[in-house]
Amino acid sequence: MKKFIIQLIILCIGINITAQYNIDLEIKGAENMNAQLAYYQSDKQFVVQTGKFDNRAKLNFKGDKKLPHGIYFVVVGEDLFDILIRDEQDFKLKGDTSNLILSMQVKGSEENKIFFDYQKEVYRLKTKIDALEQLFKKEDNDSATAAGYASDLDKLTSELNDVSESLKKQHSKSYIAKIVTAIDANVDEFDFADTELLLTPFYYNKIRLFIKKSIDNNYGYINSEIQKLLNSIKHEKYNYQYVATYLLNFYSTFYKVGINRVFVFIADNYFLPDKANWFNTEQMKQIKARRDLLAQSIPGNTAQDLTLESISGEYFSLLQIDAQQTFLYFWSADCGHCTKTTKILRDNYDKLKSKGIEVFAVNIDNNKQGATDKINELQTEWINCYAPNEAANYREKYYVFGSPLLYVIDKEKKITKIADGEFAIKNLVKKEVE
Numbered sequence: 001m002k003k004f005i006i007q008l009i010i011l012c013i014g015i016n017i018t019a020q021y022n023i024d025l026e027i028k029g030a031e032n033m034n035a036q037l038a039y040y041q042s043d044k045q046f047v048v049q050t051g052k053f054d055n056r057a058k059l060n061f062k063g064d065k066k067l068p069h070g071i072y073f074v075v076v077g078e079d080l081f082d083i084l085i086r087d088e089q090d091f092k093l094k095g096d097t098s099n100l101i102l103s104m105q106v107k108g109s110e111e112n113k114i115f116f117d118y119q120k121e122v123y124r125l126k127t128k129i130d131a132l133e134q135l136f137k138k139e140d141n142d143s144a145t146a147a148g149y150a151s152d153l154d155k156l157t158s159e160l161n162d163v164s165e166s167l168k169k170q171h172s173k174s175y176i177a178k179i180v181t182a183i184d185a186n187v188d189e190f191d192f193a194d195t196e197l198l199l200t201p202f203y204y205n206k207i208r209l210f211i212k213k214s215i216d217n218n219y220g221y222i223n224s225e226i227q228k229l230l231n232s233i234k235h236e237k238y239n240y241q242y243v244a245t246y247l248l249n250f251y252s253t254f255y256k257v258g259i260n261r262v263f264v265f266i267a268d269n270y271f272l273p274d275k276a277n278w279f280n281t282e283q284m285k286q287i288k289a290r291r292d293l294l295a296q297s298i299p300g301n302t303a304q305d306l307t308l309e310s311i312s313g314e315y316f317s318l319l320q321i322d323a324q325q326t327f328l329y330f331w332s333a334d335c336g337h338c339t340k341t342t343k344i345l346r347d348n349y350d351k352l353k354s355k356g357i358e359v360f361a362v363n364i365d366n367n368k369q370g371a372t373d374k375i376n377e378l379q380t381e382w383i384n385c386y387a388p389n390e391a392a393n394y395r396e397k398y399y400v401f402g403s404p405l406l407y408v409i410d411k412e413k414k415i416t417k418i419a420d421g422e423f424a425i426k427n428l429v430k431k432e433v434e
Contacts, residue, residue, distance in 0.1 A: 020062065020063060020064050020065070020066065020089070020090075021061070021062060021063050021065075021066055021067050021085070021089040021090070022060070022061075022062045022089065022090040022091075023037070023060070023061040023062070023083075023089070023090075023091060023092075023093070024058070024059075024060050024091070024092040024093070025053070025058065025059045025060070025061070025074065025092075025093050025094075026056075026057055026058050026092070026093070026094045026095075027053065027057050027059075027076055027093075027094075027095050027096065027097060027100070028057055028095070028096040028097065028098075028103075029057065029096055029097030029098065030053045030057045030059075030076050030077065030097055031053055031054070031055050031056070031057045032052065032053060032054070032055055033052070033053045033076060033077040034050070034051075034052050034075075034077065035050070035051050035052065035053060035059055035074060035075055035076055035077075036048075036049070036050050036051075036074070036075040037049045037050075037051075037061045037072060037073075037074055038072065038073055038074075038075065039067075039070050039071070039072045039073075039085075039199050040070065040071055040072075040073070040199060040200055040201040041198075041199055041204075041242075042203075042204045042242075042246070043201075043204050045073070048061075048063075048067065048072070049061050049063065053076075061074075066089055067085045067089060068085070068195075068198075068199055069085055069086050069087075069175070069195065069196045069199070070085055070196070070198065070199025070200055071083075071084060071085075071179070071199065071200045071201065072084075072085050072199075074093075076097060076100065077097070079097065079100060080100075081095075081100040081101060081104070082115075082119075083112055083115070084109075084111050084112050084115050084175050084176060084179075086111050086175045086196070087111075088108060088109040088110065088111055088112075090108055091106065091107060091108030091109035091112060092106070092107040092108055093105070093106060093112070094107075101116065101119050101120060101123050102120055102123060104116045110174075111174060111175045111176070114167075114171050114174045114176055115174075115175070115176045118163065118167050118176055121163050122160065122163055125156055125159055125160045125163065126160065128156055129153060129156050129157065129160070132149055132152055132153050132156065133153065135149055136149040136150065136153065164180050164184070167180060168180065168181060175196065178194075178196065178197075179197070179200065182194070182197050182200075182202070183202050187206055187209040187210050187213055190206045192206070192207075192210075192229060192232070192233050192239060192243060193232060193233040193235065193236045193239055194236075194239075195236055195238065195239060198238060198239050198242065204246075207243060207246055207247075210225075210229065211247075211250060213225070215254075215256075218258060219258040219259065219261040219262050219265075222259075222262050223261070223262055223265045226247060226262070226265070226266060227269070229243065230243065230244055230247075230270060241276075241278050244266070244270050244271070244276070247266055248263070248266050248267065248270075248271065248287070251263040251266060252290060252294075255401040256401055256402065257399065257400075257401055257402040257405060257420045258418075258420060259399075259401075260294035260295070260297065260298070260399045261298060263290070263291070263294050264291055264294055264295045264298065267287055267288075267290070267291040268291070271284070271287050272284070272287065272288055272291060273288075293396065294399065296397065297397060297398045297399045297407070297415065297418075298415070299415045299416055299417060299418060300414065300415065301414070301415055302413055302414055302415075303318065303319065303328070303407070303409045303413050303414065303415050304397040304398070305317060305318055305319040305392075306318040306328075306360075306362070306385075306387075306392045306394055306397065307392055308362060308385035308386065308387050308391055308392055308394075309385060309386055309391070310383060310384055310385050310386070311363075311368070311371065311372050311375055311384045311385070311386055316360070316383050316385060318360055318409075319413050321358050321360060321383070323356055323357060323358040323411070324355065324356030324357065324410070324411050325355075325356065325357045325358075325408055325409065325410055325411070325416075326357070326358050326359075326360055326408075326409040327345070327352070327357060327358070327359045327360065327406055327407070327408060327409075328360050328362070328398070328406065328407040328408075328409055329345065329359055329360065329361045329362065329404065329405075329406045330362050330364055330394070330398070330400050330403050330404065330405040330406070331361060331362070331363060331364070331403050331404050331405075332363065332364055332365050332403045333363065333365055333367070333370045333371050333373070333374035334365065334370070335403050335404065337403075337404055337421065337422040338403050338404045339374075339378070340422050341404040341406075341422045341425045341426070342361075342378050342380060342404075343378065344422075344425065344426050344429055345359060345380075345382075345425075345429060346378060346379070346380050346381075348429050348432075348433050349380075349381065349382060351433040352429070352432060352433060355432065355433070357432065358382065358383070359380075359382035359383065360382070360383045360385065361380065361382055361383060361384050361385065362385050362386075362387050362394060363375075363384070363385065363386050363387065364387055364394070364395075364400060364403060365388075366388045366389060368386050368388065371384075371386055402420065402421075404421065404422060404425055405418070405419075405420055405421075406418070406419045406420075406425050406428065408428070
């Protein structure tokens, strides 16, 4: 399948706020070095402005539009440090390249003063912890010295945890307190609608955790979770646009049986026909084309034809089968669940046949001899076809990303049901023969 990617929204573009930002830097050791002011979005970084320190190690970043709130960073040569952008956007930073965190002094931004004080304390404790861990590794674990190191490590780790808790209590309204709280929050507690969290390096991770939480469930559950999330953030334009676009892209390129229905759900409910005005006409055409492609194997649609070679060398067309119903059955010779399912179909084939049901089996392996041997072993009498190298484009037409998988096609050649996996197919066969 071709990869489908719609460009994620770059949120700083087109935000019209009349105020300015003005960031003065004086970094000893950075004389004549190149620099960049950038921000985090998704798992990427985007440059806002480039510059160069003068021979006095000074540089000014400024612009005629206020920057959206977020975690930004300044690249100094090959090093960098983070800064916070909130309401105070006219401030000065003075430091030294020998240690950009410990040396940093802040004027004009209480948010960044709190932020750097927090980073300095974390840095101090982590340095001690790292040094102790190195000493601990050199000692016999049963020695008294090792026990002392272990005790000291526990104390320092506790102190490190207390730094964040102290920050939240002493500066509860600060930006860094909000950020630390958000990082620690589980995905159900995380506020995806908070505009101050969007341009941070962890917002993307929270979306990934949101996906991970539901990905092993069926498409109905996934769709329900997506609906709850997107509807809850619809009032925040840029958060909504970013999350909706990310989910659309993810479920277009994550392949698992039933996931095509997730993509179609997102496209139909949040993009098409005119629900995503942040995309241009060509991009909307791409979404529509992808939606139509993935929707063709959803029940209610006309089945796509497959003309495939049988194990005996004949060719059969799926849509030319004259039956009340056709079971389009995808299987693999190396799949244990497929073997069990094939035996269920085989043992009930006479009953199915008596009800006007034919089986059109498609082996999805690239080993014809292996498929033939397995068919001979199982002694199946229905139409056995072989589809090496995705013959007849079966994977795209029927979204085959797992086996066993069975489609029920009625006399009018409409897809009526899908059964995924051994137990679902077993239950479907049981209902048909009762």
